[in-house]
Amino acid sequence: MIGLSHYLIVSALLFSIGLVGVLRRRNLLMLFFATEVMLNAVNIAFAAISHYYNDLTGQMFAFFVIAIAASEVAVGLGILIVLYKKQGSLDLDELTTMKG
Amino acid sequence: MYEQIAFYLFSVLTVILFLITVMSKNVLYAMTSLASGMVLISGFFFILGADFLGVVQLIVYVGAVMALYSFAMMFFDATREVKEKNTNSALVFILGGMSALVLVLMFAAPIFSEKIQALYPMHPEAGNAQDVGIVLFTKYLIPFEVAAVMLLVAMIAGIILAGKKMDQSFTQDMSVDEEILTQKDVK
Numbered sequence: 561m562i563g564l565s566h567y568l569i570v571s572a573l574l575f576s577i578g579l580v581g582v583l584r585r586r587n588l589l590m591l592f593f594a595t596e597v598m599l600n601a602v603n604i605a606f607a608a609i610s611h612y613y614n615d616l617t618g619q620m621f622a623f624f625v626i627a628i629a630a631s632e633v634a635v636g637l638g639i640l641i642v643l644y645k646k647q648g649s650l651d652l653d654e655l656t657t658m659k660g
Numbered sequence: 661m662y663e664q665i666a667f668y669l670f671s672v673l674t675v676i677l678f679l680i681t682v683m684s685k686n687v688l689y690a691m692t693s694l695a696s697g698m699v700l701i702s703g704f705f706f707i708l709g710a711d712f713l714g715v716v717q718l719i720v721y722v723g724a725v726m727a728l729y730s731f732a733m734m735f736f737d738a739t740r741e742v743k744e745k746n747t748n749s750a751l752v753f754i755l756g757g758m759s760a761l762v763l764v765l766m767f768a769a770p771i772f773s774e775k776i777q778a779l780y781p782m783h784p785e786a787g788n789a790q791d792v793g794i795v796l797f798t799k800y801l802i803p804f805e806v807a808a809v810m811l812l813v814a815m816i817a818g819i820i821l822a823g824k825k826m827d828q829s830f831t832q833d834m835s836v837d838e839e840i841l842t843q844k845d846v847k
């Protein structure tokens with residue numbers, strides 16, 4: 561029988577994969593992909609808790625997480641396009657313009 | 661039985677696909693594996709009985725967000741492999757592995773949950789979409805409206821940020837064009 565712990569463990573593994581991606585990526589577009597992985601992992605945990613405690617609040621929060629992720633992608637990709645026009649690359653190491 | 665087969669299949673496949681997303685050097689491979697992993701995550705939602713959430717995941721993530729990413733990928737040079745300096749990747753993997761271990765130990769511990777009561781209980785006879793609609797439009801109406809305003813703001817911001825100077829092409833190399841033009845002039 562699949563219990564709540566199974567879903568939470570899968571969610572934790574996916575979240576850690578996203579965390580590794582956020583830590584090791586230097587390209588900004590790839591960094592966005594890693595944040596999407598983390599948001600999806602959290603959504604699995606919300607849906608699983610909602611199912612096993614017979615409560616709809618978890619699904620509600622998952623909906624709002626999806627809405628926030630969609631708006632984050634829209635604004636973030638606009639910023640990335642402006643940055644690419646200005647700098648010619650999406651590398652995080654080349655954006656250290658405030659070095660004294 | 662079928663639930664177990666589906667759960668293990670989906671979990672193994674999503675872990676592998678998201679590992680490809682995180683590790684791949686090619687933007688196209690990373691984006692494709694991310695999209696297919698999101699489809700499989702909607703499969704998790706269907707197993708868990710959150711039908712409406714699964715459909716929203718398919719429409720919003722796989723439909724809208726991945727289409728946005730693929731359009732953005734066309735602006736950037738996606739065929740080239742991403743060169744990344746990984747100075748201390750061992751440290752990154754140790755940190756990620758340790759956080760994974762801690763999270764798994766936390767979640768594998770038994771949960772004593774007699775005190776947890778359902779705030780908005782489900783009604784299996786009504787169906788998931790009706791339940792979600794009733795709760796969303798009564799108890800969560802103000803967050804819903806705020807999310808709508810936030811999406812409007814994000815749309816306007818995206819248009820203003822990305823829409824400036826869209827007539828210029830900035831992915832293709834301008835020097836190549838000039839070389840071709842000068843070669844034509846020589847001929």
